[in-house]
Amino acid sequence: MFTATALNRRSYRRQSVAKAVFCLMTVALVIPVLLILGTLVVKGAPAISWEFLFTAPTNNMTAGGIFPALVGTIWLVVVALLASVPIGVAAALYLSEYAPDNLLTRAINLAIVNLAGVPSIVHALFGFGAFVLFFRFNASILAASLTLAVMTLPVVIVATRESLQAVPHAFREACWNMGATRWQTIRKVVLPNSISGILTGVILEVSRTSGETAPIMFTGAAMFVPFLPQSVFDQTMALSYHLYNVSTQLTDVPEELTYGVALVLIAIVLLMNAVSIGFRIYLRGLKKW
Amino acid sequence: MDRRDAAWYIDKVAQWVVFVGGISAIVFIVGIFVFITKEGLDFVLGPLNLGEFFTSIAWRPTSNNPTYGALALIVGTASVTGFAMLLSVPLSLGAALFIAEFATGKTREVLKVLVEMLAAIPSVVWGFVGMSIMHPLIMRIFDVPLGLGVLNAGLILGLMAAPIMTTIAEDALKAVPDTYREAAEALGATRWEVIFKVVIPASRNGLLAAVLLGVGRGFGETMAVLMASGHAINIPTSPFDSVRALTATIASELGDTVRGGDHWGSLFTLGILLFVVTFVINLTADIVVRGIRKK
Numbered sequence: 001m002f003t004a005t006a007l008n009r010r011s012y013r014r015q016s017v018a019k020a021v022f023c024l025m026t027v028a029l030v031i032p033v034l035l036i037l038g039t040l041v042v043k044g045a046p047a048i049s050w051e052f053l054f055t056a057p058t059n060n061m062t063a064g065g066i067f068p069a070l071v072g073t074i075w076l077v078v079v080a081l082l083a084s085v086p087i088g089v090a091a092a093l094y095l096s097e098y099a100p101d102n103l104l105t106r107a108i109n110l111a112i113v114n115l116a117g118v119p120s121i122v123h124a125l126f127g128f129g130a131f132v133l134f135f136r137f138n139a140s141i142l143a144a145s146l147t148l149a150v151m152t153l154p155v156v157i158v159a160t161r162e163s164l165q166a167v168p169h170a171f172r173e174a175c176w177n178m179g180a181t182r183w184q185t186i187r188k189v190v191l192p193n194s195i196s197g198i199l200t201g202v203i204l205e206v207s208r209t210s211g212e213t214a215p216i217m218f219t220g221a222a223m224f225v226p227f228l229p230q231s232v233f234d235q236t237m238a239l240s241y242h243l244y245n246v247s248t249q250l251t252d253v254p255e256e257l258t259y260g261v262a263l264v265l266i267a268i269v270l271l272m273n274a275v276s277i278g279f280r281i282y283l284r285g286l287k288k289w
Numbered sequence: 290m291d292r293r294d295a296a297w298y299i300d301k302v303a304q305w306v307v308f309v310g311g312i313s314a315i316v317f318i319v320g321i322f323v324f325i326t327k328e329g330l331d332f333v334l335g336p337l338n339l340g341e342f343f344t345s346i347a348w349r350p351t352s353n354n355p356t357y358g359a360l361a362l363i364v365g366t367a368s369v370t371g372f373a374m375l376l377s378v379p380l381s382l383g384a385a386l387f388i389a390e391f392a393t394g395k396t397r398e399v400l401k402v403l404v405e406m407l408a409a410i411p412s413v414v415w416g417f418v419g420m421s422i423m424h425p426l427i428m429r430i431f432d433v434p435l436g437l438g439v440l441n442a443g444l445i446l447g448l449m450a451a452p453i454m455t456t457i458a459e460d461a462l463k464a465v466p467d468t469y470r471e472a473a474e475a476l477g478a479t480r481w482e483v484i485f486k487v488v489i490p491a492s493r494n495g496l497l498a499a500v501l502l503g504v505g506r507g508f509g510e511t512m513a514v515l516m517a518s519g520h521a522i523n524i525p526t527s528p529f530d531s532v533r534a535l536t537a538t539i540a541s542e543l544g545d546t547v548r549g550g551d552h553w554g555s556l557f558t559l560g561i562l563l564f565v566v567t568f569v570i571n572l573t574a575d576i577v578v579r580g581i582r583k584k
Contacts, residue, residue, distance in 0.1 A: 015481040019391045025383030026400060029451050033407050036418050090310020098307060110575055111314035117502070117571040118321060118564060119509025120412070121536045125543075125560040129324035133548070150317050157314065181300035211411025214511040214536075218543055240413045247417050248516060255421070262417050266410060273409040277402055 040263050047260025061224060061246060062253050066261055071228050072141075072236035073268075076216065077209045079145035079232055080152065085202055087149075088156025095157070096164035097186055116154035120214040123151045127219040142232040144220025148209050155205045163197020164190060200280045207272035211265065213240040223249065239265045325560045332554025333561075342558075348522050348538070350552040351545075357555050359562075361522045365532035368525050369514055370507040372443025377451040378500055384451070385458035385499075390484050401459075408452035412512040419445045419517025433529045437519035440528040445517045446507045454503035461495020462488060498574040505570040509563060511536040535559050 058064035127147025137143040221241040345358025427436035519531025546553040
């Protein structure tokens with residue numbers, strides 16, 4: 001009675017074909033990228049050494065290391081975080097804890113989506129017009145970092161909002177019932193329970209910020225600076241912009257060196273990304289509610 | 290009796306601070322528009338000839354008799370983005386279906402993490418890959434003199450946009466309530482029928498939004514396109530032709546312009562065009578997604 005009819009068999013066959021096709025599509029998406037990453041590692045690894053990481057470029061940047069670019073990227077990321085994390089966390093707190101379901105909230109959400117969707121080069125134009133010229137920061141770490149901060153603000157907001165909303169509503173209600181104000185509840189209950197989620201978002205932002213090139217090209221990154229930045233008003237080299245320069249603007253750069261720069265950059269970005277993802281998975285395992 | 294103590298005032302202050310943070314996104318998006326318009330306005334009101342801008346392919350801002358025809362740049366952006374979508378829309382929708390509907394347990398987790406990592410690769414690295422890996426590869430495989438062009442930039446852009454589209458499409462598929470699937474299965478539908486007759490129609494808007502956001506991403510991509518497209522002002526007639534994109538033009542020329550000059554203004558005008566188009570794409574995606582929630 002329960003034997004498969006011809007119709008059943010056909011639809012099962014179709015199902016396994018569909019599964020195979022979709023699986024193949026996924027593989028087709030992942031394999032080329034893994035091949036590319038593999039090539040970067042194979043060709044870039046010989047260039048990596050302590051000397052490469054900790055000395056400055058020499059001979060018109062056709063030899064030597066990447067130290068000033070590495071330090072510059074750290075400056076840019078740190079200053080960008082100092083600006084965007086407080087604003088982003090405040091924005092996420094507003095959206096998660098205060099915002100009523102009205103037109104303003106919808107406008108804020110739309111603005112966040114747009115901030116993430118505006119082309120990076122338009123962010124660069126904005127940063128140039130606003131920070132370099134209007135606020136007279138000139139081309140400096142400060143101007144470049146603020147441009148990066150505006151651009152990556154959505155990353156912090158979205159990650160923070162998610163981890164705030166993961167705190168059960170009953171926690172807040174219990175606190176309010178004890179007579180706590182909204183802010184006391186946030187300070188003592190909501191933030192402590194979501195801080196690690198927020199941290200995940202911050203690490204993700206580090207990953208995003210350190211790879212961006214277009215926004216810093218005109219706002220503070222320089223092709224070559226012989227010294228390390230001393231303050232936020234200095235121009236600086238940056239790893240991402242350095243990769244652009246050694247692979248397009250300069251001739252006679254040995255292939256090994258450009259691959260080396262690319263490898264260091266992608267290692268930093270993917271490492272931070274992996275830390276963020278690993279941390280998130282670890283936290284999910286810890287969750288008590 | 291006035292019960293307002295320190296905690297009450299702190300609460301009020303906090304509320305305001307948080308509110309200011311909340312509207313910051315709006316402030317910044319308006320700020321972006323205001324500042325690029327401010328710098329571009331002189332050009333828009335002065336030398337800009339809209340007919341020439343949209344129909345001429347002569348982008349010669351530095352010649353003695355400068356012309357500002359952006360058609361070739363628009364076609365360049367459109368051809369690269371179009372090529373990228375041809376590749377990445379089917380692949381990423383297929384991958385999203387596989388991850389959301391077929392893959393289980395560990396496989397699913399690993400694929401999701403992998404896709405997320407792929408989305409994180411910086412665009413300048415993609416551009417570098419286009420120049421130093423794809424470029425010689427295309428020359429060798431197709432026996433053409435130059436490997437930088439629509440094909441190269443399109444492939445790179447497709448690989449870049451795919452993880453983002455996959456993630457959003459997968460979210461849209463996951464948003465379809467399991468009760469829908471269970472109801473269909475209870476009626477005797479196979480997995481295949483559940484997916485094609487129930488899940489896809491129910492998540493149609495979300496999938497459309499995923500594609501739109503992918504298009505927006507491709508449209509606005511700068512570094513990768515700048516490095517992999519060959520950067521020649523040209524209406525492409527074959528996939529191997531070099532093109533130049535709107536974004537790449539700004540990136541490569543802004544450094545050489547005089548502040549306040551026509552060339553400077555023309556680049557900000559390209560910026561306004563990019564801003565408006567991406568805004569419309571994002572707005573459309575938002576409206577499309579809202580469509581499902583209303584229903």
